[in-house]
Amino acid sequence: MSRAAAVTESRLARALLIGGAMAFLGFFLLLPLLAVFSEGLKQGWSAFAAAIVEHDALAAIRLTLIIAVISVPLNVVFGIAASWAIAKFNFKGKSLLITLIDLPFSVSPVVSGLIFVLLFGAHGLLGPWLQAHDLKIIFAVPGIVLATVFITFPFVARELIPLMMEQGKDDEEAAVSLGANGWQTFWHVTLPNIRWGLLYGVLLCNARAMGEFGAVSVVSGHIRGMTNTMPLHVEILYNEYDFVGAFAVASLLAVLALVTLVAKSVLEWRFDYHHGGAGH
Amino acid sequence: MTLFAASRAGWRQPSVLPGFGLTFGFSLTWLTLIVLIPLATIFLKTAGMGWSAFWAVGFSDRALAAYRLSFGTAAAAGVVNALFGLLVAWVLVRYQFPGKKLVSALVDLPFALPTAVAGIALTALYAPNGWIGQYLEPLGVKVAFTPIGIVIALVFIGLPFVVRSVEPVLADLGKDVEEAAATLGASRAQTFVRIILPAIGPALLTGFALAFARGVGEYGSVIFISGNMPGKTEIAPLLIVTQLEQYAYDGATAIATVMMVASFAILLGINLIQAWSRRRAMA
Amino acid sequence: MITVQNISKRFGDYPALHDINLTIQPGEFIALLGPSGSGKTTLLRIIAGLEFQDGGKVLFDGEDVSDRKVAERGVGFVFQHYALFRHMTVAENVGFGLSVRGRKDRPSKSEIKARAEELLSLVQLGGLGNRYPAQLSGGQRQRVALARALAVEPQLLLLDEPFGALDAKVRKDLRRWLRQLHEQMGLTSIFVTHDQEEALELADRIVVMDHGVIEQVGTAEQVYMDPASPFVSDFVGEINRLPVMIAGGEVQLGGISLAIPAGEHPDGPAQLHFRPHDVELADHQPGGLPITISNIFRKGGCWRVEGHHAAVDRVIEIDLDAGVAPPIIGQQLVAFPSKSRIFAAGCP
Numbered sequence: 001m002s003r004a005a006a007v008t009e010s011r012l013a014r015a016l017l018i019g020g021a022m023a024f025l026g027f028f029l030l031l032p033l034l035a036v037f038s039e040g041l042k043q044g045w046s047a048f049a050a051a052i053v054e055h056d057a058l059a060a061i062r063l064t065l066i067i068a069v070i071s072v073p074l075n076v077v078f079g080i081a082a083s084w085a086i087a088k089f090n091f092k093g094k095s096l097l098i099t100l101i102d103l104p105f106s107v108s109p110v111v112s113g114l115i116f117v118l119l120f121g122a123h124g125l126l127g128p129w130l131q132a133h134d135l136k137i138i139f140a141v142p143g144i145v146l147a148t149v150f151i152t153f154p155f156v157a158r159e160l161i162p163l164m165m166e167q168g169k170d171d172e173e174a175a176v177s178l179g180a181n182g183w184q185t186f187w188h189v190t191l192p193n194i195r196w197g198l199l200y201g202v203l204l205c206n207a208r209a210m211g212e213f214g215a216v217s218v219v220s221g222h223i224r225g226m227t228n229t230m231p232l233h234v235e236i237l238y239n240e241y242d243f244v245g246a247f248a249v250a251s252l253l254a255v256l257a258l259v260t261l262v263a264k265s266v267l268e269w270r271f272d273y274h275h276g277g278a279g280h
Numbered sequence: 281m282t283l284f285a286a287s288r289a290g291w292r293q294p295s296v297l298p299g300f301g302l303t304f305g306f307s308l309t310w311l312t313l314i315v316l317i318p319l320a321t322i323f324l325k326t327a328g329m330g331w332s333a334f335w336a337v338g339f340s341d342r343a344l345a346a347y348r349l350s351f352g353t354a355a356a357a358g359v360v361n362a363l364f365g366l367l368v369a370w371v372l373v374r375y376q377f378p379g380k381k382l383v384s385a386l387v388d389l390p391f392a393l394p395t396a397v398a399g400i401a402l403t404a405l406y407a408p409n410g411w412i413g414q415y416l417e418p419l420g421v422k423v424a425f426t427p428i429g430i431v432i433a434l435v436f437i438g439l440p441f442v443v444r445s446v447e448p449v450l451a452d453l454g455k456d457v458e459e460a461a462a463t464l465g466a467s468r469a470q471t472f473v474r475i476i477l478p479a480i481g482p483a484l485l486t487g488f489a490l491a492f493a494r495g496v497g498e499y500g501s502v503i504f505i506s507g508n509m510p511g512k513t514e515i516a517p518l519l520i521v522t523q524l525e526q527y528a529y530d531g532a533t534a535i536a537t538v539m540m541v542a543s544f545a546i547l548l549g550i551n552l553i554q555a556w557s558r559r560r561a562m563a
Numbered sequence: 564m565i566t567v568q569n570i571s572k573r574f575g576d577y578p579a580l581h582d583i584n585l586t587i588q589p590g591e592f593i594a595l596l597g598p599s600g601s602g603k604t605t606l607l608r609i610i611a612g613l614e615f616q617d618g619g620k621v622l623f624d625g626e627d628v629s630d631r632k633v634a635e636r637g638v639g640f641v642f643q644h645y646a647l648f649r650h651m652t653v654a655e656n657v658g659f660g661l662s663v664r665g666r667k668d669r670p671s672k673s674e675i676k677a678r679a680e681e682l683l684s685l686v687q688l689g690g691l692g693n694r695y696p697a698q699l700s701g702g703q704r705q706r707v708a709l710a711r712a713l714a715v716e717p718q719l720l721l722l723d724e725p726f727g728a729l730d731a732k733v734r735k736d737l738r739r740w741l742r743q744l745h746e747q748m749g750l751t752s753i754f755v756t757h758d759q760e761e762a763l764e765l766a767d768r769i770v771v772m773d774h775g776v777i778e779q780v781g782t783a784e785q786v787y788m789d790p791a792s793p794f795v796s797d798f799v800g801e802i803n804r805l806p807v808m809i810a811g812g813e814v815q816l817g818g819i820s821l822a823i824p825a826g827e828h829p830d831g832p833a834q835l836h837f838r839p840h841d842v843e844l845a846d847h848q849p850g851g852l853p854i855t856i857s858n859i860f861r862k863g864g865c866w867r868v869e870g871h872h873a874a875v876d877r878v879i880e881i882d883l884d885a886g887v888a889p890p891i892i893g894q895q896l897v898a899f900p901s902k903s904r905i906f907a908a909g910c911p
Contacts, residue, residue, distance in 0.1 A: 032398060097308075214517065
C-alpha cells in the first residue's frame with residue numbers, strides 16, 4: 001500500500017515507530033519464547049529428551065491429548081449447531097443467546113474450575129449422590145474435560161456466527177429451492193462455505209484446550225501419572241526445582257503454540273480468511 | 281427482507297430452512313448444562329451463606345488486598361497495552377517492512393501459548409538472576425516477585441486483545457478523511473489527535489476492556505512471577521485456590537462472587553461509556 | 564395458472580403486503596414493478612415458497628400450495644445475487660438440483676453431466692462447465708444461475724431483480740435473450756424489477772406495486788397510457804404534475820381556467836398529470852399554461868424544453884419534435900397539454 005506523501009509520516013518518524021513496536025514485541029513476546037527453548041536445552045538434548053520420555057511426562061502428554069480429543073469435537077458440534085440456529089433464523093432473544101455463549105470468556109479460569117468443584121466435589125451439591133453411586137468427577141478425568149469444555153465453550157461458535165451471518169441464507173435457499181434436504185444443504189453448501197472458519201475455530205479451541213491451566217488446576221487434584229495434564233506437569237516440575245524438565249515439557253507446549261500460529265497464518269494468507277475483531 | 285424483527289405470530293420468523301428446532305434446542309440445552317447451571321451454583325452457594333459470613337470472608341483484609349492487587353495490576357497492564365498495542369497496530373496497518381507477516385503472526389502468541397509456559401518463561405527472564413533481571417538488579421529494580429512482575433505477565437497476556445481490536449478499525453479508516461484533514465491544513469500530529477484517535481477510540485476502549493477483564497482473572501502466567509505473598513503479591517484468583525486447598529469453600533465462593541460482580545460491573549460501565557460515545561458520534 | 568388470493572404479510576409492525584390478489588395465465592411473462600419496499604420481492608418469495616404469508620392462499624392450477632415446500636412447488640428461482648455455490652464448478656452448480664434427488668429419481672452421474680452441458684449450451688455457456696463461478700463475468704454468472712434453476716424443469720420461473728447487478732449494455736442483451744428463452748421453453752415467468760424500462764420492454768403484463776398494495780395490473784400500453792392511480796402515472800414514464808383547483812366543472816391553475824375538461828371530478832384541490840410529449844406550445848392564447856422558457860437541450864430524437872410557470876413556481880418539461888425549430892430561452896409561451904389526467908389531491 002503506497003500512501004500519498006500528504007498523509008504519512010517522515011521517514012525518521014516511521015523508522016522510530018517501527019523500531020519502538022519491534023522492541024516492545026521483542027521484549028514481551030519473542031524473548032519469553034526463546035527463553036522457553038533455551039532453558040529447556042540448557043543441559044543439552046539428552047536431558048531435554050529424558051524429561052519428555054519420562055513416565056509421568058508421557059502420561060501427562062497422553063491425558064492432554066485425550067482431553068483435546070474429547071472437548072474439541074464437542075465444541076465443534078455445539079458451535080455448528082448454535083451458529084446455524086443463530087445465523088440462519090430470526091428469533092427473539094438472539095442477542096441474549098450470543099451474550100450467554102460468550103460468558104465463559106469473562107469468567108476467571110480459576111472460577112471456571114471452582115464452579116465444578118461446588119457442583120460435583122465431595123462437599124458439592126451433587127457430591128453425596130455421586131459418592132453413593134461411586135462416581136468420581138472432581139480430581140478425575142471427567143472434571144478436567146468439563147472444565148476444559150467450559151473454558152473453550154465459545155471458541156468455535158464465536159468464529160462461525162459472524163461468518164455465517166455475513167454469508168446470509170441465499171445459498172441455502174437456493175439449495176432448498178433446487179430440492180436439497182436439510183442435511184444435503186448443510187453438507188454440500190453450508191459446510192464448504194464455512195470450512196476455513198471452522199478450521200480456524202478448531203485451531204484456537206485446540207490450543208486453549210491443550211494449554212488450559214487455571215481451571216484444570218482447580219479440578220485435577222494433581223495426581224501424578226493420573227490427572228496431570230502437560231501444563232500441570234510443568235508446574236509440578238518447576239515447583240520441584242526441576243527447571244530443565246519443566247522447560248522441556250514447556251517447549252513441547254510452545255511448539256504446539258507455534259504450529260497453531262503457523263497454521264492460523266496459513267489460513268489467513270492462503271485462503272483469505274480474515275479474522276475480524278478480537279477474540280478470546 | 282429478513283432483517284425485520286420476528287413476526288407477530290410468534291417469537292420466531294418462519295423460514296424455509298430446516299433444522300431450527302434441532303440446532304436451537306441442542307444449543308440451549310448444552311449451554312444450560314455446561315455454562316448456566318454451573319455458573320448459577322456460585323450464586324446459589326453465596327445466597328446460602330448469609331450476609332455476615334459472606335462479608336467476613338469476601339471482604340477480609342487479605343481479600344481486599346488481593347482485589348486491589350488484581351484490579352490494579354490489570355488496569356495498569358491494560359493502559360500499557362492500550363499504548364503499545366495501538367503502536368503495534370499502527371505499524372502493522374500503515375507501514376511496509378520486511379518480516380511484517382511474521383510479526384503479525386507473533387502478535388497472537390499469547391492466545392496460543394499456554395499460560396503456565398508464559399509464566400515460567402517470564403520468571404526465567406525477570407528473576408534476579410534471569411536474562412533481564414540480572415541487569416535490573418544492580419539498578420535496584422525488582423520485577424519478579426513484585427507487582428511489577430504481575431503487570432508484565434498481564435501485559436503479555438493482554439497485548440493481542442488491543443492489537444486485534446484496533447487493527448481492523450484502523451485499516452477501515454478511510455484515507456480520504458486524513459487527506460481531507462491535510463488539505464484543510466492540519467499537521468500530521470493534529471490529524472492523528474483530532475481525526476484518527478477519535479475514530480479508533482471505541483475500538484481502543486474495547487481492546488482495553490478485554491485485556492483488563494482477562495487480566496483480572498488471569499492465573500497461570502501470574503503465579504510463577506508474583507511470589508504469592510499474602511497481602512503483598514497474592515492475586516485474587518490465587519486466593520481462591522488457596523481457600524480451596526484449605527477446604528474453605530465458602531471463602532473461595534465469596535471471593536469468586538465479589539470478583540465476578542466487580543468484573544461485570546466494570547465491563548458494564550465500559551459498555552455504557554462506549555454506547556454514550558457512539559451516540560455522541562452519531563448526533 | 565397461478566392464483567394469488569388475499570395474500571398479506573407483516574414483518575413485525577411493518578406491513579409488507581396487504582390483501583394481494585393476482586392471476587397469472589400459463590405462458591405469461593409477468594413483471595412485478597415497484598420502488599424498494601413496495602413488497603414485490605416478498606410477493607415473489609411467497610409464490611416460490613421461500614417466505615410464508617400471514618394470510619391468504621397461493622394456488623397453482625387451482626390447487627392450494629400454501630403448505631407445499633419450495634422444492635415441491637416445481638419452481639425455478641433465480642436469486643438477485645445469483646447465490647451460486649462458490650466451491651462447485653459451473654457444471655456442478657447446474658447439476659446440483661438433480662444430484663440431490665432421492666436415489667430412485669436421481670439420474671446417473673453421466674446423465675447429470677450431460678444434462679448440465681446441454682443446459683449450459685442453451686444459455687450459451689457451452690464448454691465453460693469446468694470453470695468456477697469466480698472465473699465468470701457478471702452476465703455469465705447470471706446465465707449459470709438461470710441454467711441451474713431450469714435444470715429441475717420448473718413450471719414456473721421466478722427471477723428476483725435478474726438484471727440488477729449488471730451493467731447497462733449486458734443488461735439489454737440479456738433482456739432480449741431471456742424473453743426468447745421464455746418463449747422457446749414455454750415457461751411461465753415472473754420477475755421482480757424496479758426498472759420501469761425493463762418491465763415495459765419485457766413483460767406481457769406489469770404488476771405495479773407500492774407500499775404492499777397492487778396499484779395496477781396491465782400491459783405496458785395500459786399502465787403507460789392509462790395509469791389507474793397517480794402513483795402509477797408518476798412511477799411509469801416521465802410526468803408533469805401540477806396542483807390545480809376544480810371549480811364548477813373547470814380546471815383552474817393560478818386563478819386561470821384551463822382548456823381542460825374537469826370530467827367527473829368534484830370541486831376542490833386536485834392534481835393535473837401530463838407527459839412531456841403530450842404538450843403543444845403556442846403564442847399568447849387563453850386556457851393554456853403561461854411559461855417562460857428557461858432551458859432547452861437535445862434529448863435523443865427530440866428537444867427537451869423546460870418552461871417556468873411563475874404563478875405556481877413549477878418547471879414544466881416539454882418534448883418537441885426535433886424537426887421543428889426550438890423556442891429561445893427567455894421566450895414567453897403558452898403550453899397546452901393535449902392529453903392529461905386529473906387525480907385527487909393529496910396523493911404522491
